[in-house]
Amino acid sequence: MLLRPRKTNFKNSHKKRSYKSIGHKLNLNHKLTYGQFGLKNENPNFLLFNKYLFKIKIFLKKTVRRSNITNRYLWVKAFPHIPITKKVIGSRMGKGKGKPSNWAAKIPSGSIFIEFRNVRPGRARHFMRQVVHKLPGSFKVVSRYNTYVPLISFKKTTIQYDYFY
Secondary structure, eight states: OOOOOSOOSOSSOOOOOOHHHHOSSSOOOSSOSSOSEEEEEOSTTEEEEHHHHHHHHHHHHHHHTSOTTTTOEEEEOOOOOEEEEEOOTTOOSOSSOOEEEEEEEEEOTTOEEEEEESOOHHHHHHHHHHHHHTSOEEEEEEESOTTTSOOOEEEEOOOHHHHBO
16 A cells, blocks of 8 residues: 555645745755665755655665564654645646645655664665665765765656646
8 A cells, every 4th residue: 555644634734835935844864863874865855756656665664674583673754644636637727726646755865764773784775775776866875984984975867846846
């Protein structure tokens, strides 16, 4: 089952202002809070759809939590709560906004949305690389201890309007 909120006040939502205009007030996840390694977003106004977030969660649960001896921990600090509406194909112009077809999580630039604990540096880097292959845009691996893992940035070129808001 894909991720979506159980209950919402309104079916549709307005388009919010960009994070650049608001500034750094909404970017609360710019430091590691739980783990030792994290994946940092470098895309402005990045929308992560529930389909991709679900794929990432399942992949990381299988790989990171494979051995319980080391007490590896994983945190995905994003949840799709923004409804994405779409009009039916072949419908004419007007007659209001379309029905909600998808859910997305807005991840501002500079925020860390995946964290690991008790994972070796090389293995954490490998997991992050696998995750980045499933996502568009550019990301950076952040560590609490900069001596163990050099800061690595991953960049993928995509069409601008596919996954960005």
